[in-house]
Amino acid sequence: MFKLIRKVVVYFDPLLENESLNLKKEFEAWDKHARTIQIRILSLLTGLLYIAASYIERDILSSDTLSFATSLHLYFLPPLLFFISAMTFFRTLYTPMILILAISPVLANIGNLYLTELLRSSPIYLSELYSTEVYLIVIWIFAISGLRFSYAIISASICFILTLGYQFYSLMPKEIFYLHQLWMFSAFSFGVMTALILEKNNKRIFLDARKLEQLATVDKLSGLYNRMKIETYCDMEIDRAERYNEIFSMILIDIDYFKEINDAHGHNIGDRVISNISKVLQSSIRCVDYVGRWGGEEFLILLPKTTAQQAFQIAEKIRITIMEEDFSPAQNITISAGITEYIQGDTTEKIIQRADDELYKAKESGRNQIQIYEAPSFF
Numbered sequence: 001m002f003k004l005i006r007k008v009v010v011y012f013d014p015l016l017e018n019e020s021l022n023l024k025k026e027f028e029a030w031d032k033h034a035r036t037i038q039i040r041i042l043s044l045l046t047g048l049l050y051i052a053a054s055y056i057e058r059d060i061l062s063s064d065t066l067s068f069a070t071s072l073h074l075y076f077l078p079p080l081l082f083f084i085s086a087m088t089f090f091r092t093l094y095t096p097m098i099l100i101l102a103i104s105p106v107l108a109n110i111g112n113l114y115l116t117e118l119l120r121s122s123p124i125y126l127s128e129l130y131s132t133e134v135y136l137i138v139i140w141i142f143a144i145s146g147l148r149f150s151y152a153i154i155s156a157s158i159c160f161i162l163t164l165g166y167q168f169y170s171l172m173p174k175e176i177f178y179l180h181q182l183w184m185f186s187a188f189s190f191g192v193m194t195a196l197i198l199e200k201n202n203k204r205i206f207l208d209a210r211k212l213e214q215l216a217t218v219d220k221l222s223g224l225y226n227r228m229k230i231e232t233y234c235d236m237e238i239d240r241a242e243r244y245n246e247i248f249s250m251i252l253i254d255i256d257y258f259k260e261i262n263d264a265h266g267h268n269i270g271d272r273v274i275s276n277i278s279k280v281l282q283s284s285i286r287c288v289d290y291v292g293r294w295g296g297e298e299f300l301i302l303l304p305k306t307t308a309q310q311a312f313q314i315a316e317k318i319r320i321t322i323m324e325e326d327f328s329p330a331q332n333i334t335i336s337a338g339i340t341e342y343i344q345g346d347t348t349e350k351i352i353q354r355a356d357d358e359l360y361k362a363k364e365s366g367r368n369q370i371q372i373y374e375a376p377s378f379f
Contacts, residue, residue, distance in 0.1 A: 014203045027206050031148075032094065034202070039101060039146035040088040046140070047081035050074070060126065065118045072111040080104055102147055102155045105137050109159040112137070113166045120170070131180070134163045135187035142191030149195045160188060219293040221271055222278035230292030230300050234348045237302055241342050249311035249341045251301040252355035253281075253318070256334045256367040258297035265330055273327050277335070280325065284318045300352075308341035308372050315339060315370045323368065334368035341373070 054074035061069055081104065087097035112133045119127035141147060141156045163184065167177055217229040225233070237248045255261075255277065262270040274297065281291045281299060290302040303311050315337045327333045338358025340351060358371040365371070 014200065014207055026210070027203060030206050031202055035146045035148070036088045036094070039097070040085050042144055042146060043081045043085040043088075043101070046144075047078035047085070050077045050081070061119075065115065068111075068118060069115055072108075072115065076111070077104070077108055080107075098147070098151060101145060102151045105141050105145070105155055106158050106162070109134055109137050109162055113162060116166070117170070132183070134159060135183050138184070138187040139191050139194075142195040143198070149199050152195050153192070156188060156191060160184060222274055222293045222299075224278050224281070224299070225290060225292035227292065227294055230290060230294065230302070231348055233290045233292075233302055234300075234351070237304055238342065238346060238348060238351075240304070242344075246305055247307060247342050249303045249306045249308050249339060250351055250355045251303070251311055251315045251337050251339050252294065252352070252359045253299040253301070253315075253335050253337045254359055254363065255297040256336055256363075261330050261333070269330055273330055273333060276325065276327060277322060277333075280318060280321055284314065284321065300355075308339050311339050311341070312370060312372055319368070319370060336362040336367045337370045338362055339370060339372045 050073045054070055057066060057069050057073065080100070084097055084101050084104065087093045087100070112130060116127045116131045119130060137159055138156050141159070142152050145152065147155065164181075167180055172180070217225060219226045234250070240246060241248055255273065258270065258273075261273060274293075277299070278291075278293070281301065285291055285301060285303070288304055292300050294300040301311075301314075303314065306314075319335055319337065323334050325333065336359060338355045338361070340354040340358060342351060354373045358373050362369050362371040
């Protein structure tokens with residue numbers, strides 16, 4: 001029974017397949033942006049529709065009820081909805097905007113119920129015409145408003161309870177009461193299912209988009225950034241260094257005698273060596289650093305706000321860790337590395353070429369060592 005319930009829950013919430021807290025935060029940020037645009041547009045549209053309704057009401061309502069209807073549908077709800085739409089342009093107002101958005105249909109429903117009560121004595125039985133607006137409100141909350149399901153279910157439930165209480169109070173005939181409850185149940189259930197399906201689809205779209213992004217930016221074997229992505233980060237660091245007069249360093253790493261590893265043990269073992277070295281690299285850098293697989297058995301590390309000498313200490317630690325790591329059945333795995341620091345006016349090609357030249361020197365000098373580029377002195 002528990003497994004069946006979990007399958008149903010996971011069906012409507014694909015994020016539960018991955019318990020990562022970071023993934024949920026990423027989805028919330030992604031979803032917030034999409035919902036903000038939806039709220040902005042549909043709150044504006046709903047306000048305009050209320051204005052249109054207020055002008056139609058002038059031809060069907062008597063003066064004693066028209067005053068309240070105009071106050072509600074022209075002077076209160078449209079400005080409130082326009083205010084919500086305006087709040088979406090300010091990120092810091094997102095939370096209060098959502099709270100106001102969740103309250104607004106409740107206020108609309110209260111006003112609608114009061115207007116229905118005013119119309120009960122009308123010669124033309126207009127109260128029945130207005131009483132059905134609550135079902136549209138419920139659908140609006142779930143499927144149109146842009147509220148997440150947790151907020152929508154609370155807002156719609158309050159509307160349901162208020163409407164049920166009014167229908168008891170109004171002492172409507174039993175048959176009509178049952179019919180209204182059927183309509184309310186239909187609106188509520190359709191709304192719930194629509195909201196759940198929309199939220200599920202949003203999560204699936206997010207997961208698919210994230211997977212495509214990973215395929216485009218992450219090397220499958222190593223789990224590190226691929227060459228294209230690490231080049232992009234290098235461009236970003238150059239822009240940052242030029243704009244803020246900062247420095248950064250680069251480490252270009254090569255696995256020594258990698259061809260011999262493949263020849264002696266096969267490509268599967270060679271792939272395992274690359275995978276294990278990638279884990280060492282990831283665990284050896286800071287959260288602000290970038291590491292990628294440059295190609296084949298080469299890796300590139302970007303170290304923001306780091307001098308070449310500081311980068312050397314990091315590279316040396318990596319070199320020793322890998323030399324002492326057990327890569328069985330492969331033995332005596334070592335690396336060589338070239339290091340350079342950003343120089344004013346560098347391009348991505350220039351700085352990578354310098355690191356590559358230093359890597360070549362390290363390999364020519366016997367491997368299992370690190371070489372640092374030293375800028376020429378003019379004094």
